[in-house]
Amino acid sequence: MSDTLPTRQAYRNRLVELLPEHERAICLDTDTGLFSGVDFGSAAERYVNIGIAEHNLMGMAAGMAASGWTPYVNTMAAFATSRAIEAIKIDIAYNAVPVRIMATHGGLSAGHLGPTHQCLEDLAVMRALPNMTVVVPADAEATTALVDDSLTLPGPLYVRLGRKATPPLPGAERPVIGKLQRLRPGTEVVIVACGPYPVHAALQAADQLTGLDVGVVNAHTLKPFDVAGLLDATAGARLVVTVEEHWRSGGLGAAVTETLAEHNPIHVSRIGMPDTFAGYVGSQQDLLEHYGITADAVVQAVHQQLTATR
Template sequence: MTSAAAERTAPAHRTPPEQSTREAYRDLLAALLPDDEQLVCLDSDTGLFNGVDFGSAAERYINLGIAEQNLMGVAAALGREGRVPFVNTMAAFASSRAVEAVKLDIALNDLPVRIVATHAGLSAGHLGSTHHCLEDLAVMRLLPNMTVLVPADAAAAREMIRQCADLPGPVYVRLGRHAGPTLPAGTQPPRIGRAQKLRDGRDVVLVAAGPHPVALALDAADDLARSGIAACVLNMHTIKPFDSAALLGAAHGARGVVTVEEHWRAGGLGSLVAETLSGTTNPPRIHRIGVGDHFVSGNGDQQHLLGEAGITKEAVVAAARQFEN
Protein backbone atom coordinates (compact mmCIF):
# COMPACT_ATOMS: atom_id res chain seq x y z
CA MET A 1 0.00 0.00 0.00
CA THR A 2 1.00 3.61 -0.53
CA SER A 3 -0.26 6.65 1.31
CA ALA A 4 -3.70 5.91 -0.09
CA ALA A 5 -5.33 5.67 3.32
CA ALA A 6 -4.42 9.26 4.10
CA GLU A 7 -5.89 10.44 0.83
CA ARG A 8 -9.24 8.68 0.97
CA THR A 9 -12.26 10.90 0.95
CA ALA A 10 -15.92 10.25 1.52
CA PRO A 11 -18.08 9.84 -1.59
CA ALA A 12 -18.85 13.29 -3.01
CA HIS A 13 -22.46 14.39 -2.73
CA ARG A 14 -24.04 15.14 -6.08
CA THR A 15 -27.31 17.00 -6.29
CA PRO A 16 -30.12 15.71 -8.52
CA PRO A 17 -29.85 16.98 -12.11
CA GLU A 18 -31.76 20.22 -12.61
CA GLN A 19 -31.93 20.02 -16.40
CA SER A 20 -29.98 18.74 -19.37
CA THR A 21 -26.91 20.54 -20.69
CA ARG A 22 -28.79 21.45 -23.88
CA GLU A 23 -31.68 22.96 -21.90
CA ALA A 24 -29.22 24.96 -19.79
CA TYR A 25 -27.60 26.27 -22.97
CA ARG A 26 -30.98 27.13 -24.52
CA ASP A 27 -32.13 29.15 -21.54
CA LEU A 28 -28.85 30.99 -21.22
CA LEU A 29 -28.66 31.90 -24.90
CA ALA A 30 -32.23 33.19 -24.85
CA ALA A 31 -31.23 35.45 -21.96
CA LEU A 32 -27.98 36.64 -23.59
CA LEU A 33 -29.30 37.54 -27.05
CA PRO A 34 -31.35 40.64 -26.13
CA ASP A 35 -28.34 42.22 -24.39
CA ASP A 36 -25.75 41.63 -27.14
CA GLU A 37 -26.60 42.58 -30.71
CA GLN A 38 -23.59 40.67 -32.04
CA LEU A 39 -25.09 37.32 -31.03
CA VAL A 40 -27.17 35.36 -33.54
CA CYS A 41 -28.90 32.02 -33.01
CA LEU A 42 -28.95 29.76 -36.09
CA ASP A 43 -31.06 26.63 -35.84
CA SER A 44 -31.47 23.52 -38.00
CA ASP A 45 -35.05 22.73 -37.03
CA THR A 46 -33.90 20.97 -33.87
CA GLY A 47 -37.00 21.91 -31.89
CA LEU A 48 -34.82 23.01 -28.98
CA PHE A 49 -36.01 26.60 -29.22
CA ASN A 50 -39.70 25.90 -29.80
CA GLY A 51 -41.72 28.32 -27.71
CA VAL A 52 -38.69 30.33 -26.57
CA ASP A 53 -39.31 34.07 -26.30
CA PHE A 54 -36.24 35.95 -27.51
CA GLY A 55 -37.93 39.28 -26.87
CA SER A 56 -36.22 42.14 -28.69
CA ALA A 57 -33.78 39.66 -30.25
CA ALA A 58 -36.46 37.63 -32.04
CA GLU A 59 -35.14 38.63 -35.48
CA ARG A 60 -31.74 37.19 -34.56
CA TYR A 61 -33.16 33.69 -34.20
CA ILE A 62 -33.06 32.12 -37.69
CA ASN A 63 -34.26 28.58 -38.40
CA LEU A 64 -32.58 27.40 -41.61
CA GLY A 65 -34.18 23.97 -41.56
CA ILE A 66 -32.50 20.60 -41.90
CA ALA A 67 -29.61 21.82 -44.06
CA GLU A 68 -26.51 21.55 -41.90
CA GLN A 69 -23.90 22.46 -44.55
CA ASN A 70 -25.85 25.61 -45.41
CA LEU A 71 -26.12 26.31 -41.69
CA MET A 72 -22.33 26.37 -41.37
CA GLY A 73 -21.92 28.51 -44.48
CA VAL A 74 -24.39 31.11 -43.21
CA ALA A 75 -22.68 31.08 -39.81
CA ALA A 76 -19.30 31.70 -41.47
CA ALA A 77 -20.69 34.65 -43.45
CA LEU A 78 -22.17 36.19 -40.31
CA GLY A 79 -18.92 35.62 -38.42
CA ARG A 80 -17.01 37.34 -41.21
CA GLU A 81 -19.28 40.37 -40.83
CA GLY A 82 -18.62 40.73 -37.10
CA ARG A 83 -21.47 38.68 -35.66
CA VAL A 84 -21.04 35.80 -33.20
CA PRO A 85 -23.31 32.99 -34.42
CA PHE A 86 -24.41 30.15 -32.15
CA VAL A 87 -25.16 27.22 -34.45
CA ASN A 88 -27.54 24.54 -33.18
CA THR A 89 -27.59 21.04 -34.60
CA MET A 90 -27.14 17.43 -33.58
CA ALA A 91 -23.58 16.27 -33.00
CA ALA A 92 -23.81 13.45 -35.54
CA PHE A 93 -24.55 15.98 -38.27
CA ALA A 94 -22.10 18.69 -37.17
CA SER A 95 -19.15 16.29 -37.19
CA SER A 96 -19.96 14.28 -40.32
CA ARG A 97 -22.54 15.72 -42.72
CA ALA A 98 -21.37 19.32 -42.34
CA VAL A 99 -17.69 18.82 -41.53
CA GLU A 100 -16.39 20.07 -44.90
CA ALA A 101 -18.12 23.40 -44.35
CA VAL A 102 -16.86 23.50 -40.76
CA LYS A 103 -13.31 22.89 -41.96
CA LEU A 104 -13.18 25.20 -44.98
CA ASP A 105 -15.68 27.95 -44.15
CA ILE A 106 -15.22 28.27 -40.39
CA ALA A 107 -11.94 26.76 -39.13
CA LEU A 108 -9.79 27.77 -42.10
CA ASN A 109 -10.91 31.38 -41.71
CA ASP A 110 -10.68 31.29 -37.90
CA LEU A 111 -14.18 32.72 -37.51
CA PRO A 112 -16.01 33.21 -34.19
CA VAL A 113 -18.70 30.59 -34.78
CA ARG A 114 -19.96 28.56 -31.81
CA ILE A 115 -21.12 25.12 -32.94
CA VAL A 116 -23.32 23.79 -30.16
CA ALA A 117 -23.94 20.11 -30.85
CA THR A 118 -26.61 18.21 -28.92
CA HIS A 119 -27.42 14.48 -28.69
CA ALA A 120 -23.70 13.67 -28.51
CA GLY A 121 -22.27 10.26 -27.73
CA LEU A 122 -25.01 7.68 -27.20
CA SER A 123 -27.59 10.13 -25.86
CA ALA A 124 -29.72 9.72 -29.01
CA GLY A 125 -29.72 5.97 -28.49
CA HIS A 126 -33.45 5.74 -29.10
CA LEU A 127 -32.81 6.77 -32.73
CA GLY A 128 -30.26 4.07 -33.47
CA SER A 129 -26.73 4.02 -34.86
CA THR A 130 -27.39 6.71 -37.47
CA HIS A 131 -27.77 9.28 -34.71
CA HIS A 132 -25.03 8.09 -32.36
CA CYS A 133 -22.08 10.46 -32.37
CA LEU A 134 -18.87 8.77 -31.34
CA GLU A 135 -16.46 10.57 -33.69
CA ASP A 136 -16.93 14.28 -33.02
CA LEU A 137 -14.09 14.85 -30.57
CA ALA A 138 -11.64 13.16 -32.94
CA VAL A 139 -12.87 15.23 -35.89
CA MET A 140 -13.12 18.60 -34.19
CA ARG A 141 -9.87 18.50 -32.21
CA LEU A 142 -7.93 17.93 -35.42
CA LEU A 143 -9.13 21.17 -37.00
CA PRO A 144 -6.72 24.09 -36.52
CA ASN A 145 -8.11 27.08 -34.59
CA MET A 146 -10.97 25.02 -33.07
CA THR A 147 -11.68 25.07 -29.33
CA VAL A 148 -13.44 21.88 -28.17
CA LEU A 149 -15.51 21.83 -24.96
CA VAL A 150 -17.35 19.02 -23.14
CA PRO A 151 -19.29 20.38 -20.13
CA ALA A 152 -19.94 17.81 -17.41
CA ASP A 153 -23.32 19.11 -16.21
CA ALA A 154 -25.86 21.90 -16.74
CA ALA A 155 -24.07 24.40 -14.50
CA ALA A 156 -20.81 23.77 -16.33
CA ALA A 157 -22.57 24.19 -19.67
CA ARG A 158 -23.86 27.60 -18.66
CA GLU A 159 -20.45 28.72 -17.43
CA MET A 160 -18.57 27.50 -20.49
CA ILE A 161 -21.06 29.09 -22.89
CA ARG A 162 -20.55 32.41 -21.08
CA GLN A 163 -16.79 32.06 -21.36
CA CYS A 164 -16.71 30.98 -24.99
CA ALA A 165 -18.84 33.96 -26.10
CA ASP A 166 -15.71 36.13 -26.02
CA LEU A 167 -13.21 33.72 -27.58
CA PRO A 168 -11.75 34.95 -30.88
CA GLY A 169 -12.05 31.79 -33.00
CA PRO A 170 -14.42 28.86 -33.62
CA VAL A 171 -15.72 26.70 -30.76
CA TYR A 172 -17.33 23.27 -30.69
CA VAL A 173 -19.47 22.53 -27.60
CA ARG A 174 -20.54 18.92 -27.02
CA LEU A 175 -23.88 18.50 -25.21
CA GLY A 176 -26.16 15.58 -24.44
CA ARG A 177 -29.91 15.10 -24.68
CA HIS A 178 -31.21 14.20 -21.22
CA ALA A 179 -30.52 15.52 -17.76
CA GLY A 180 -27.59 13.55 -16.39
CA PRO A 181 -25.22 13.30 -13.45
CA THR A 182 -23.98 16.47 -11.77
CA LEU A 183 -20.58 17.45 -10.48
CA PRO A 184 -20.05 17.27 -6.72
CA ALA A 185 -21.56 20.05 -4.66
CA GLY A 186 -19.08 22.86 -4.13
CA THR A 187 -17.09 22.18 -7.32
CA GLN A 188 -15.51 25.38 -8.59
CA PRO A 189 -16.78 26.60 -11.98
CA PRO A 190 -14.78 25.29 -14.95
CA ARG A 191 -12.27 27.46 -16.76
CA ILE A 192 -11.71 26.87 -20.45
CA GLY A 193 -8.29 25.32 -20.96
CA ARG A 194 -7.86 24.26 -17.31
CA ALA A 195 -8.56 20.71 -16.15
CA GLN A 196 -10.67 20.28 -13.02
CA LYS A 197 -9.16 18.07 -10.35
CA LEU A 198 -12.23 16.62 -8.67
CA ARG A 199 -10.35 14.25 -6.38
CA ASP A 200 -6.76 13.82 -5.20
CA GLY A 201 -4.90 10.52 -5.34
CA ARG A 202 -1.38 9.30 -5.99
CA ASP A 203 -1.90 5.71 -7.06
CA VAL A 204 -3.86 5.97 -10.31
CA VAL A 205 -5.30 8.78 -12.43
CA LEU A 206 -8.81 8.64 -13.86
CA VAL A 207 -9.25 11.10 -16.76
CA ALA A 208 -12.79 11.67 -18.02
CA ALA A 209 -14.84 14.06 -20.15
CA GLY A 210 -18.62 14.46 -20.24
CA PRO A 211 -21.39 13.93 -17.67
CA HIS A 212 -21.56 10.13 -17.56
CA PRO A 213 -17.82 9.42 -17.89
CA VAL A 214 -16.98 11.92 -15.13
CA ALA A 215 -19.65 10.44 -12.86
CA LEU A 216 -18.32 6.93 -13.52
CA ALA A 217 -14.78 8.05 -12.69
CA LEU A 218 -15.91 9.61 -9.40
CA ASP A 219 -17.92 6.54 -8.43
CA ALA A 220 -15.01 4.28 -9.35
CA ALA A 221 -12.68 6.40 -7.20
CA ASP A 222 -15.01 5.83 -4.24
CA ASP A 223 -14.87 2.07 -4.77
CA LEU A 224 -11.10 2.09 -5.21
CA ALA A 225 -10.62 4.09 -2.02
CA ARG A 226 -12.45 1.41 -0.05
CA SER A 227 -9.79 -1.08 -1.17
CA GLY A 228 -6.89 1.26 -0.41
CA ILE A 229 -6.25 2.68 -3.88
CA ALA A 230 -6.15 6.47 -4.08
CA ALA A 231 -7.39 7.71 -7.45
CA CYS A 232 -6.97 11.21 -8.78
CA VAL A 233 -9.96 12.26 -10.91
CA LEU A 234 -9.45 14.84 -13.67
CA ASN A 235 -12.40 16.34 -15.51
CA MET A 236 -10.97 17.22 -18.92
CA HIS A 237 -13.84 19.42 -20.03
CA THR A 238 -11.57 21.19 -22.52
CA ILE A 239 -10.30 18.80 -25.16
CA LYS A 240 -8.62 21.63 -27.05
CA PRO A 241 -6.62 23.53 -25.87
CA PHE A 242 -5.65 20.55 -23.75
CA ASP A 243 -4.27 21.04 -20.24
CA SER A 244 -1.16 18.91 -20.67
CA ALA A 245 0.46 20.31 -17.53
CA ALA A 246 -2.39 19.10 -15.31
CA LEU A 247 -2.27 15.62 -16.83
CA LEU A 248 1.51 15.34 -16.59
CA GLY A 249 1.49 16.57 -13.01
CA ALA A 250 -1.18 14.10 -11.94
CA ALA A 251 0.38 11.17 -13.80
CA HIS A 252 3.89 11.72 -12.44
CA GLY A 253 4.64 8.78 -10.14
CA ALA A 254 1.24 7.15 -10.65
CA ARG A 255 0.96 3.45 -11.43
CA GLY A 256 -1.25 4.09 -14.41
CA VAL A 257 -3.87 6.24 -16.14
CA VAL A 258 -7.43 5.23 -17.06
CA THR A 259 -9.35 7.35 -19.56
CA VAL A 260 -13.16 7.29 -19.69
CA GLU A 261 -15.14 8.69 -22.60
CA GLU A 262 -18.46 8.34 -24.43
CA HIS A 263 -16.70 8.17 -27.78
CA TRP A 264 -14.86 5.69 -29.95
CA ARG A 265 -11.55 4.85 -28.30
CA ALA A 266 -9.75 5.90 -31.47
CA GLY A 267 -9.09 9.61 -31.77
CA GLY A 268 -10.85 10.94 -28.71
CA LEU A 269 -9.82 11.67 -25.14
CA GLY A 270 -7.93 8.40 -24.69
CA SER A 271 -5.87 8.98 -27.81
CA LEU A 272 -5.15 12.55 -26.74
CA VAL A 273 -3.96 11.40 -23.31
CA ALA A 274 -1.77 8.71 -24.89
CA GLU A 275 -0.28 11.25 -27.30
CA THR A 276 0.50 13.59 -24.43
CA LEU A 277 2.09 10.98 -22.18
CA SER A 278 4.06 9.27 -24.95
CA GLY A 279 6.49 12.18 -25.04
CA THR A 280 7.52 11.75 -21.41
CA THR A 281 10.31 9.69 -19.92
CA ASN A 282 8.97 6.38 -18.58
CA PRO A 283 5.30 7.14 -19.31
CA PRO A 284 2.74 5.35 -17.14
CA ARG A 285 0.59 2.53 -18.41
CA ILE A 286 -2.68 3.65 -19.97
CA HIS A 287 -6.02 1.87 -20.21
CA ARG A 288 -8.65 3.51 -22.45
CA ILE A 289 -12.34 2.93 -21.76
CA GLY A 290 -14.67 3.88 -24.59
CA VAL A 291 -16.48 2.30 -27.51
CA GLY A 292 -14.39 -0.21 -29.45
CA ASP A 293 -13.92 -0.38 -33.21
CA HIS A 294 -17.58 -1.09 -33.95
CA PHE A 295 -20.95 0.58 -34.20
CA VAL A 296 -23.26 0.33 -31.21
CA SER A 297 -26.16 -1.62 -32.66
CA GLY A 298 -29.79 -1.48 -31.67
CA ASN A 299 -31.91 1.13 -29.96
CA GLY A 300 -31.99 1.85 -26.25
CA ASP A 301 -31.60 4.51 -23.63
CA GLN A 302 -28.21 6.03 -22.95
CA GLN A 303 -27.46 4.10 -19.78
CA HIS A 304 -28.27 0.77 -21.43
CA LEU A 305 -26.06 1.49 -24.43
CA LEU A 306 -23.19 2.67 -22.24
CA GLY A 307 -23.39 -0.65 -20.43
CA GLU A 308 -23.49 -2.57 -23.70
CA ALA A 309 -20.36 -0.69 -24.81
CA GLY A 310 -18.52 -1.53 -21.58
CA ILE A 311 -18.42 2.04 -20.30
CA THR A 312 -19.24 1.27 -16.67
CA LYS A 313 -17.97 1.95 -13.17
CA GLU A 314 -16.96 -1.71 -12.88
CA ALA A 315 -14.81 -1.41 -16.01
CA VAL A 316 -13.04 1.66 -14.60
CA VAL A 317 -12.37 -0.09 -11.29
CA ALA A 318 -11.09 -3.24 -13.00
CA ALA A 319 -8.78 -1.21 -15.24
CA ALA A 320 -7.33 0.70 -12.29
CA ARG A 321 -6.71 -2.50 -10.35
CA GLN A 322 -4.74 -3.99 -13.23
CA PHE A 323 -1.96 -1.53 -12.46
CA GLU A 324 -1.31 -3.29 -9.14
CA ASN A 325 0.17 -6.25 -11.02
Protein backbone atom coordinates in the same frame (compact mmCIF):
# COMPACT_ATOMS: atom_id res chain seq x y z
CA MET B 1 -28.29 11.37 -7.21
CA SER B 2 -31.03 13.29 -8.89
CA ASP B 3 -30.55 14.50 -12.44
CA THR B 4 -30.67 18.14 -13.39
CA LEU B 5 -31.29 19.85 -16.68
CA PRO B 6 -29.98 18.30 -19.87
CA THR B 7 -26.90 20.24 -20.91
CA ARG B 8 -28.65 21.26 -24.12
CA GLN B 9 -31.44 22.89 -22.14
CA ALA B 10 -28.96 24.66 -19.89
CA TYR B 11 -27.34 26.06 -23.02
CA ARG B 12 -30.67 27.10 -24.50
CA ASN B 13 -31.82 28.81 -21.33
CA ARG B 14 -28.62 30.78 -20.99
CA LEU B 15 -28.49 31.80 -24.63
CA VAL B 16 -32.06 33.06 -24.46
CA GLU B 17 -31.04 35.25 -21.52
CA LEU B 18 -27.86 36.51 -23.14
CA LEU B 19 -28.99 37.18 -26.70
CA PRO B 20 -30.86 40.46 -26.06
CA GLU B 21 -27.78 41.97 -24.36
CA HIS B 22 -25.32 40.96 -27.07
CA GLU B 23 -26.33 42.64 -30.30
CA ARG B 24 -23.82 40.87 -32.52
CA ALA B 25 -24.74 37.38 -31.30
CA ILE B 26 -27.18 35.35 -33.38
CA CYS B 27 -28.79 31.93 -33.04
CA LEU B 28 -28.96 29.91 -36.27
CA ASP B 29 -31.06 26.77 -36.04
CA THR B 30 -31.64 23.81 -38.35
CA ASP B 31 -35.18 23.03 -37.23
CA THR B 32 -33.87 21.11 -34.22
CA GLY B 33 -36.86 21.98 -32.05
CA LEU B 34 -34.58 23.03 -29.20
CA PHE B 35 -35.97 26.55 -29.36
CA SER B 36 -39.63 25.70 -29.95
CA GLY B 37 -41.85 28.09 -28.03
CA VAL B 38 -38.91 30.18 -26.83
CA ASP B 39 -39.41 33.93 -26.63
CA PHE B 40 -36.21 35.74 -27.52
CA GLY B 41 -37.87 39.08 -26.75
CA SER B 42 -36.05 42.02 -28.27
CA ALA B 43 -33.62 39.60 -29.95
CA ALA B 44 -36.36 37.81 -31.91
CA GLU B 45 -34.91 38.75 -35.29
CA ARG B 46 -31.63 37.18 -34.23
CA TYR B 47 -33.09 33.69 -34.03
CA VAL B 48 -33.23 32.23 -37.55
CA ASN B 49 -34.45 28.72 -38.35
CA ILE B 50 -32.75 28.10 -41.70
CA GLY B 51 -34.26 24.65 -42.23
CA ILE B 52 -32.63 21.24 -42.39
CA ALA B 53 -29.38 22.25 -44.09
CA GLU B 54 -26.21 21.70 -42.08
CA HIS B 55 -23.69 22.65 -44.74
CA ASN B 56 -25.57 25.86 -45.33
CA LEU B 57 -25.66 26.43 -41.57
CA MET B 58 -21.89 26.21 -41.17
CA GLY B 59 -21.09 28.21 -44.29
CA MET B 60 -23.46 31.04 -43.49
CA ALA B 61 -22.25 31.13 -39.91
CA ALA B 62 -18.72 31.58 -41.26
CA GLY B 63 -19.89 34.43 -43.49
CA MET B 64 -21.63 36.11 -40.56
CA ALA B 65 -18.64 35.62 -38.27
CA ALA B 66 -16.38 37.14 -40.93
CA SER B 67 -18.76 40.11 -40.88
CA GLY B 68 -18.21 40.64 -37.16
CA TRP B 69 -21.00 38.50 -35.72
CA THR B 70 -20.89 35.62 -33.25
CA PRO B 71 -23.23 32.91 -34.50
CA TYR B 72 -24.45 30.10 -32.23
CA VAL B 73 -25.27 27.28 -34.62
CA ASN B 74 -27.50 24.40 -33.69
CA THR B 75 -27.64 20.85 -34.91
CA MET B 76 -26.95 17.36 -33.63
CA ALA B 77 -23.31 16.36 -33.10
CA ALA B 78 -23.56 13.68 -35.78
CA PHE B 79 -24.75 16.15 -38.42
CA ALA B 80 -22.30 18.84 -37.41
CA THR B 81 -19.15 16.80 -37.35
CA SER B 82 -19.76 14.18 -40.00
CA ARG B 83 -22.16 15.72 -42.48
CA ALA B 84 -20.97 19.31 -42.37
CA ILE B 85 -17.34 18.67 -41.54
CA GLU B 86 -15.96 20.20 -44.72
CA ALA B 87 -17.74 23.48 -44.14
CA ILE B 88 -16.48 23.46 -40.55
CA LYS B 89 -12.95 22.73 -41.72
CA ILE B 90 -12.68 25.19 -44.58
CA ASP B 91 -15.17 27.94 -43.83
CA ILE B 92 -14.90 28.04 -40.03
CA ALA B 93 -11.61 26.53 -38.81
CA TYR B 94 -9.42 27.71 -41.69
CA ASN B 95 -10.73 31.26 -41.29
CA ALA B 96 -10.51 31.00 -37.48
CA VAL B 97 -13.85 32.80 -37.17
CA PRO B 98 -15.87 32.84 -33.92
CA VAL B 99 -18.64 30.38 -34.73
CA ARG B 100 -20.07 28.44 -31.77
CA ILE B 101 -21.07 24.95 -32.85
CA MET B 102 -23.59 23.80 -30.26
CA ALA B 103 -23.90 20.09 -30.93
CA THR B 104 -26.62 18.16 -29.12
CA HIS B 105 -27.09 14.38 -28.96
CA GLY B 106 -23.36 13.87 -28.35
CA GLY B 107 -21.98 10.42 -27.57
CA LEU B 108 -24.66 7.80 -26.97
CA SER B 109 -27.21 10.32 -25.74
CA ALA B 110 -29.38 9.75 -28.80
CA GLY B 111 -30.03 6.33 -27.25
CA HIS B 112 -32.69 4.35 -29.09
CA LEU B 113 -32.53 6.75 -32.06
CA GLY B 114 -29.61 4.59 -33.13
CA PRO B 115 -26.20 5.00 -34.75
CA THR B 116 -27.48 7.44 -37.37
CA HIS B 117 -28.08 9.93 -34.57
CA GLN B 118 -25.43 8.87 -32.08
CA CYS B 119 -22.07 10.57 -32.36
CA LEU B 120 -18.95 8.79 -31.17
CA GLU B 121 -16.45 10.46 -33.48
CA ASP B 122 -16.97 14.18 -32.90
CA LEU B 123 -14.13 14.73 -30.47
CA ALA B 124 -11.63 13.01 -32.78
CA VAL B 125 -12.84 14.93 -35.79
CA MET B 126 -12.97 18.34 -34.16
CA ARG B 127 -9.73 17.87 -32.24
CA ALA B 128 -7.93 17.33 -35.53
CA LEU B 129 -8.82 20.80 -36.82
CA PRO B 130 -6.43 23.72 -36.29
CA ASN B 131 -7.88 26.78 -34.50
CA MET B 132 -10.77 24.80 -32.99
CA THR B 133 -11.59 24.79 -29.28
CA VAL B 134 -13.35 21.58 -28.24
CA VAL B 135 -15.33 21.37 -25.01
CA VAL B 136 -17.53 18.79 -23.30
CA PRO B 137 -19.31 20.28 -20.27
CA ALA B 138 -19.96 17.74 -17.53
CA ASP B 139 -23.25 19.15 -16.28
CA ALA B 140 -25.83 21.89 -16.66
CA GLU B 141 -24.04 24.36 -14.42
CA ALA B 142 -20.78 23.94 -16.29
CA THR B 143 -22.68 24.43 -19.53
CA THR B 144 -24.07 27.75 -18.33
CA ALA B 145 -20.59 28.95 -17.38
CA LEU B 146 -19.26 27.83 -20.73
CA VAL B 147 -21.93 29.73 -22.65
CA ASP B 148 -20.99 32.87 -20.71
CA ASP B 149 -17.32 32.40 -21.57
CA SER B 150 -18.09 31.64 -25.20
CA LEU B 151 -19.27 35.18 -25.86
CA THR B 152 -15.72 36.51 -25.90
CA LEU B 153 -13.63 33.44 -26.72
CA PRO B 154 -11.58 34.07 -29.86
CA GLY B 155 -11.89 31.65 -32.77
CA PRO B 156 -14.25 28.76 -33.36
CA LEU B 157 -15.70 26.61 -30.59
CA TYR B 158 -17.25 23.15 -30.63
CA VAL B 159 -19.45 22.22 -27.67
CA ARG B 160 -20.68 18.67 -27.20
CA LEU B 161 -24.05 18.64 -25.47
CA GLY B 162 -26.37 15.82 -24.48
CA ARG B 163 -30.02 15.10 -24.97
CA LYS B 164 -31.62 14.09 -21.67
CA ALA B 165 -31.01 15.07 -18.08
CA THR B 166 -27.72 13.87 -16.63
CA PRO B 167 -26.38 13.92 -13.06
CA PRO B 168 -25.03 17.16 -11.63
CA LEU B 169 -21.41 17.47 -10.60
CA PRO B 170 -21.74 18.70 -7.03
CA GLY B 171 -19.09 20.88 -5.51
CA ALA B 172 -17.07 21.32 -8.66
CA GLU B 173 -15.45 24.67 -9.19
CA ARG B 174 -16.42 26.76 -12.17
CA PRO B 175 -14.64 25.25 -15.18
CA VAL B 176 -12.16 27.35 -17.13
CA ILE B 177 -11.83 26.61 -20.84
CA GLY B 178 -8.43 25.06 -21.51
CA LYS B 179 -7.75 24.01 -17.92
CA LEU B 180 -8.17 20.51 -16.52
CA GLN B 181 -10.40 20.37 -13.47
CA ARG B 182 -9.06 18.34 -10.52
CA LEU B 183 -12.13 16.80 -8.90
CA ARG B 184 -10.37 14.54 -6.46
CA PRO B 185 -6.75 14.53 -5.33
CA GLY B 186 -4.79 11.33 -5.68
CA THR B 187 -1.56 10.38 -7.36
CA GLU B 188 -1.22 6.60 -7.54
CA VAL B 189 -3.92 6.07 -10.12
CA VAL B 190 -5.35 9.03 -12.06
CA ILE B 191 -8.67 8.73 -13.86
CA VAL B 192 -9.22 11.32 -16.59
CA ALA B 193 -12.76 11.65 -17.92
CA CYS B 194 -14.98 13.96 -19.95
CA GLY B 195 -18.74 14.30 -20.24
CA PRO B 196 -21.46 13.78 -17.62
CA TYR B 197 -21.60 9.98 -17.28
CA PRO B 198 -17.89 9.26 -17.75
CA VAL B 199 -16.97 11.81 -15.07
CA HIS B 200 -19.46 10.18 -12.72
CA ALA B 201 -18.11 6.76 -13.54
CA ALA B 202 -14.64 8.04 -12.70
CA LEU B 203 -15.75 9.44 -9.34
CA GLN B 204 -17.64 6.25 -8.43
CA ALA B 205 -14.71 4.09 -9.43
CA ALA B 206 -12.40 6.19 -7.25
CA ASP B 207 -14.72 5.54 -4.29
CA GLN B 208 -14.69 1.83 -5.01
CA LEU B 209 -10.93 1.58 -5.38
CA THR B 210 -10.25 1.53 -1.65
CA GLY B 211 -6.66 1.09 -0.67
CA LEU B 212 -5.39 3.07 -3.63
CA ASP B 213 -4.70 6.78 -3.82
CA VAL B 214 -6.93 7.65 -6.79
CA GLY B 215 -7.21 11.06 -8.40
CA VAL B 216 -9.99 12.16 -10.72
CA VAL B 217 -9.64 14.80 -13.41
CA ASN B 218 -12.40 16.32 -15.54
CA ALA B 219 -10.85 17.00 -18.95
CA HIS B 220 -13.72 19.13 -20.24
CA THR B 221 -11.49 20.86 -22.80
CA LEU B 222 -10.09 18.46 -25.39
CA LYS B 223 -8.50 21.26 -27.38
CA PRO B 224 -6.41 23.17 -26.56
CA PHE B 225 -5.39 20.31 -24.32
CA ASP B 226 -3.96 21.25 -20.93
CA VAL B 227 -0.64 19.47 -21.29
CA ALA B 228 0.93 21.06 -18.21
CA GLY B 229 -2.17 20.30 -16.16
CA LEU B 230 -2.13 16.65 -17.18
CA LEU B 231 1.58 16.25 -16.50
CA ASP B 232 1.08 17.84 -13.10
CA ALA B 233 -1.93 15.68 -12.24
CA THR B 234 -0.22 12.47 -13.33
CA ALA B 235 3.29 13.08 -12.00
CA GLY B 236 4.37 9.93 -10.16
CA ALA B 237 1.26 7.95 -11.10
CA ARG B 238 1.49 4.21 -11.69
CA LEU B 239 -1.49 4.15 -13.99
CA VAL B 240 -3.75 6.55 -15.89
CA VAL B 241 -7.25 5.55 -16.99
CA THR B 242 -9.32 7.55 -19.48
CA VAL B 243 -13.11 7.37 -19.61
CA GLU B 244 -15.16 8.83 -22.44
CA GLU B 245 -18.40 8.38 -24.34
CA HIS B 246 -16.62 8.17 -27.68
CA TRP B 247 -15.00 5.56 -29.86
CA ARG B 248 -11.68 4.69 -28.29
CA SER B 249 -9.79 6.22 -31.20
CA GLY B 250 -9.04 9.87 -31.47
CA GLY B 251 -10.85 11.33 -28.48
CA LEU B 252 -9.84 11.89 -24.86
CA GLY B 253 -7.89 8.63 -24.66
CA ALA B 254 -5.88 9.75 -27.65
CA ALA B 255 -5.26 13.24 -26.25
CA VAL B 256 -4.00 11.75 -22.98
CA THR B 257 -1.87 8.99 -24.53
CA GLU B 258 -0.35 11.38 -27.07
CA THR B 259 0.61 13.75 -24.29
CA LEU B 260 1.99 11.16 -21.92
CA ALA B 261 3.82 9.22 -24.63
CA GLU B 262 5.84 12.32 -25.42
CA HIS B 263 6.39 13.68 -21.95
CA ASN B 264 5.93 10.99 -19.31
CA PRO B 265 5.19 7.52 -20.66
CA ILE B 266 2.88 6.05 -18.05
CA HIS B 267 0.60 3.15 -18.96
CA VAL B 268 -2.84 4.39 -20.05
CA SER B 269 -5.95 2.18 -20.02
CA ARG B 270 -8.66 3.59 -22.26
CA ILE B 271 -12.33 3.07 -21.42
CA GLY B 272 -14.62 4.04 -24.27
CA MET B 273 -16.90 2.75 -26.98
CA PRO B 274 -15.50 -0.36 -28.67
CA ASP B 275 -14.82 -0.22 -32.41
CA THR B 276 -18.41 -0.92 -33.36
CA PHE B 277 -21.73 0.77 -34.12
CA ALA B 278 -24.31 0.35 -31.39
CA GLY B 279 -26.45 -2.54 -32.53
CA TYR B 280 -28.15 -2.71 -29.14
CA VAL B 281 -31.36 -0.79 -28.50
CA GLY B 282 -31.49 1.18 -25.29
CA SER B 283 -31.34 4.44 -23.43
CA GLN B 284 -28.06 6.30 -23.06
CA GLN B 285 -27.49 4.60 -19.71
CA ASP B 286 -28.40 1.16 -21.10
CA LEU B 287 -25.89 1.63 -23.88
CA LEU B 288 -23.13 2.84 -21.57
CA GLU B 289 -23.72 -0.25 -19.43
CA HIS B 290 -23.87 -2.56 -22.44
CA TYR B 291 -20.66 -1.24 -23.98
CA GLY B 292 -18.74 -1.00 -20.73
CA ILE B 293 -18.38 2.72 -20.11
CA THR B 294 -19.02 2.38 -16.39
CA ALA B 295 -17.43 2.66 -12.95
CA ASP B 296 -17.14 -1.11 -12.82
CA ALA B 297 -15.20 -1.14 -16.07
CA VAL B 298 -12.79 1.43 -14.64
CA VAL B 299 -12.31 -0.57 -11.45
CA GLN B 300 -11.70 -3.71 -13.45
CA ALA B 301 -9.20 -1.98 -15.72
CA VAL B 302 -7.28 -0.67 -12.72
CA HIS B 303 -7.13 -4.06 -11.00
CA GLN B 304 -6.16 -5.81 -14.21
CA GLN B 305 -3.34 -3.44 -15.00
CA LEU B 306 -1.95 -3.16 -11.49
CA THR B 307 -2.01 -6.96 -11.12
CA ALA B 308 -0.27 -7.37 -14.46
CA THR B 309 2.52 -4.98 -13.51
CA ARG B 310 2.93 -6.06 -9.89
